[in-house]
Amino acid sequence: MTPAELLAQVEALLDAGRYNEALRLLASDRALYQRVTQGVIRALESDPHGIITDINGNVWRTSDLIRYVRAGHWFGPLFNLLRSEVELLRRQLGG
């Protein structure tokens, strides 16, 4: 499986709400996981004083979310960021 194919599968799992499986598959390629994670962190850092709201109406500060991502904790609104970064990287890789 090429990296782009793997990312396409991760996207499909995320779209299906199968978040744990998506993360496991992505983490199976350490380099890809790191690239996607860095992309998510960059996206969060681009709005350092921003907030992100989850579907339960809970408010998260981007600075806190960066810490969670760095610690490998993925939840709620972070999966949206992950979905976009996976898609952008897949396109970069020609998938």
Added chain:
Amino acid sequence: MSLELMRRWVASLPPAERSLPLLHVGEAFYTPLQALREVEKGTTIGEKLQQLVEQGRFGTDLNALAKARLQLLLERAKGYEIASLSGISIPTDKLAKLVAQGDLSNPLIQELAEADLLLAQQALKLGKKLAGGGGK
């Protein structure tokens, strides 16, 4: 809705509205500014956000949206008290705590939520109008 129309929509909103949660996709709410950034990236989530604006839909139940928006609005009003017509006055941080706990049953919170959702609906109507070519 093109990227240009999306930009026009965001620019036409009151500044305070641009950074309040408005649209729901997947696991998160997006403010108009966050939605615009997502559309600029050209992602699938961005496409879904554009569709919501075109259709004038929030994409969620209104309780969750009210909770999200009220928390931020009350935080902006930190240090103030909000008074009702019946003479009750409650500090905004106390109200914010109730909202964060998901308790929207307080009459004052309900009044605030209803008033704020009207503003949110107006913001969406503006987007739908622009998408429909009625924004000139």
